[in-house]
Amino acid sequence: MKVVGSLVICGFPYEVVEVDESDGILADGEEGSTRALELRIYIRAGLPWPRRRDTILHEIAHAFFEATGLLGFITAHTKKSAEADRFEENLIRLATPWLLQLIDTSGPALGRLLTPEGPPT
Ligand SMILES: [Zn+2]
Helix, strand or coil, X not given: CEEEEEEEECCEEEEEEEECHHHCCXXXXXXXXXXXXXXXXXXXXXXXXXXXXXXXXXXXXXXXXXXXXXXXXXXXXXXXXXXXHXXXXXXXXXXXXXXXXXXXXXXXXXXXXXXXXXXXX
16 A cells, blocks of 8 residues: 555545555455545556556546535435446546546646636736
8 A cells, every 4th residue: 555646635635545456445356446534545556557547537536526515416316326326437437538638638728727827928
């Protein structure tokens, strides 16, 4: 288990922690997990770079859904909790590749546009 980063997600200080089989944190085949109560995002050690970044962003999205109350909102509008979890999972799986593409193609521009100083004149 190794802390590889820290993020503030909706005001909550999360640690990003890399784990392997011996840590017993992730289920077989699971590449990441967000544990909101622990304020930790776990990612599987040794993932190839594209899978690693997809997993990290995917787990950030789970933390975002939890912290913002979006997961609770979805749960309130579905009949079963498992149905809400599937809905959230599908939303995140649909959005993550496009967010990664946005970061790849426009990351520096986004940084300039979204900083307190605003875009350069
Ligand atoms: Zn997920």
